[in-house]
Amino acid sequence: MKGLEVELVERRAKYLLLATGSGSIIIHLGMSGSLRILNQNVPPHQHDHVDIVFDGGICLRYRDPRRFGCILWSRHPLHHRLLRHLGPEPLGDEFDGAYLHRVAYRRPGPVKHLLMNAGLVSGIGNIYANEALFSAGIHPLRSANRISVERYQRLAEEVKRVLSNAISAGGTTLRDFQKADGNPGYFGLSLQIYGREGEPCPSCSRPIRRRMTQQRSTYYCVQCQR
Ligand SMILES: [Zn+2]
CATH class of the missing domain: 3.20.190.10 (MutM-like, N-terminal)
Incomplete structure (x- = not known):
């Protein structure tokens, strides 16, 4: 060089x-x-x-x-082999409801797994997938190919909003990745659903549930997410 x-x-x-x-x-x-x-x-x-x-x-x-x-x-x-299979950037113009709807065709797996598949869209981590699905009112385990293009449009907008807010807040940090109480210590970032199992849903007050899928925690509200 x-x-x-x-x-x-x-x-x-x-x-x-x-x-x-x-x-x-x-x-x-x-x-x-x-x-x-x-x-x-x-x-x-x-x-x-x-x-x-x-x-x-x-x-x-x-x-x-x-x-x-x-x-x-x-x-x-x-x-390069590490980069060539990456899907579009979530904050780019290519990523929208029509794109998600198109790649979800014939994918009966959970929509959350589709969001976290780097070959389809690169850079949506577990926390942000949980948050965006909650904001869009979509159940994370819903089959990806059973969601309308209108709902995917809402989801794409929420992904962009959640990521933009996180960037503005300084993102996340490993420094206090886990506080002594076991909750994630991401400062500057207010999370609505992630890490809040058993706490009241911010919209309807029902307890937030958690399930493990693909070795990752999935948080959701059965009332607000369908
Ligand atoms: Zn709720």
Whole structure:
């Protein structure tokens, strides 16, 4: 990469792309990785693994305590094996009710699994799938191919709203991933249904239920979600 210029910084799903004239650096932060811009003279911490040094002694420093992340080089990053099968971005124009309705055709599995299938739409995690389905009034275990295009339109709008709100609130963090009481400690983010088993539904006050599907917790209200 010596002598190359970073021309564009992009993101695809959880991959950060630093595009140069002859290829891209692909960065995945894993569970706990971070990037900081520092003077290259700042001594590295024990979990700092990579410095990308720019003109003027500024560096982009990669820290990854748990080592689940990666840094790769690819001439055609969107065709890289890790990226080429990813579905559209949920905040992009391609993702809407018509798209969901189309990909749900002949998929009798739960709609929540469809939302979390990265090959169909990339980047809706478990928390946000639960929240968007609640806001859209759709039961998470409802068969994906038995939902109207109108309801999918509402769901696509709720996915975009939930994700946008989470980004505004600073997203989630691993730092206090689980508080002492076992509830997720995502600060800055008010969750309506996730992690609230047994608590009253914010709309109808019936107790929120939880079920495990695909080894993930699924929260729902039997009254408000059909
Ligand atoms: Zn309810």
